[in-house]
Amino acid sequence: MRSPRLSVDPKLLEPIADRAWPAAEQFRMGGWRLNASVGFSQRINACWPLGRPSVAAPRAIEAVERWYAARGLPPRFKLTDRAVAPRTLAQQLEKRGYRPANRTLVMVGPCRGEADTGVLLEGAPDPAFEAVFTATAGGNLADARERLDALRRIGPPALFARIEGEAGPEAIGASAVEGAWAGVFAMRTAPDHRRKGLARRVLSTLLHAAGGEGATRAYLQVEANNAPAIAMYEAAGFSTAYTYAYWTTGA
Incomplete structure (x- = not known):
């Protein structure tokens, strides 16, 4: 429920x-x-x-x-x-x-997480972070570049999390902090490492770190039909605050 x-x-x-x-x-x-x-x-x-x-x-x-x-x-x-x-x-x-x-859906929850020594935190997206993001872009490199450029434009304090495995980076996520609010973005897991709980570890670490920057609440956007992601965020204490939709002439 x-x-x-x-x-x-x-x-x-x-x-x-x-x-x-x-x-x-x-x-x-x-x-x-x-x-x-x-x-x-x-x-x-x-x-x-x-x-x-x-x-x-x-x-x-x-x-x-x-x-x-x-x-x-x-x-x-x-x-x-x-x-x-x-x-x-x-x-x-x-x-x-x-x-x-x-x-x-715009989901909102508390900045309640735990530090994880296996999750690396940086102040900007590095090549390993970008590698996971590009690998999960469905082959659309132009799309990946546009979103990475947006991530690079996030003002401080910005947080970029990454889990590094033996063969390379496995999962990433980012957060933008403004006052009491932390936005969560770019939650991606490399295809070969999904369903291992890595995204939960990244999210928990980001929320903990955002709390250290003064944030008390977090928000994120997730498509209404993405049931697995919604379930993960609900397990972390998030719930839907409101929704939005895009209106175009080509819908």
Whole structure:
């Protein structure tokens, strides 16, 4: 049974999450945050409409479409539970042919973990960390490069964890700390080393280290259909706080 949702205001957490996974290019249109990179990671290639735009919504939507078209990217809107402005935006997007996809859970839990001497911690992704990340990218090297670039842009304090085996690196994870919150990202395990509990060790070490940086709560994003990952995070004390979906014309 899944844990009950925690009371977390997405209007407070979403800006932190936006800063934690920095896009290559960012633009503000009032309360709308426009992010653009290469085009793979949806969070850094989408408009986050967290507050009122600087112009009326129909004109703002058109401006977003022009902004992404100028960069050779499809327009994409990240609509988050209880944090969409204006509230009628979903209906307006639907009339323009947009549809939701990729429902994602934002899970929140305590920074409660244990140090593990078998998990190495660094302040930046090193070649071994990058090797695991690239090996788990499904053969899409451009996608891996875009996400690694985002990881390199995380401001301090940033934490990069890695388990090193006899034959090389086996599992990785990263965390971005801002105030009382720690974001967990890039949880990857090399294909030959899955189902060994390595991800749990990485997560526990990251949470412990983030607590040492002053964080008391952690958050992460996981696709709603990723049952194994959700179960692991629930076992670590995480529960779903809210959800979001990406709206595009190609859904």
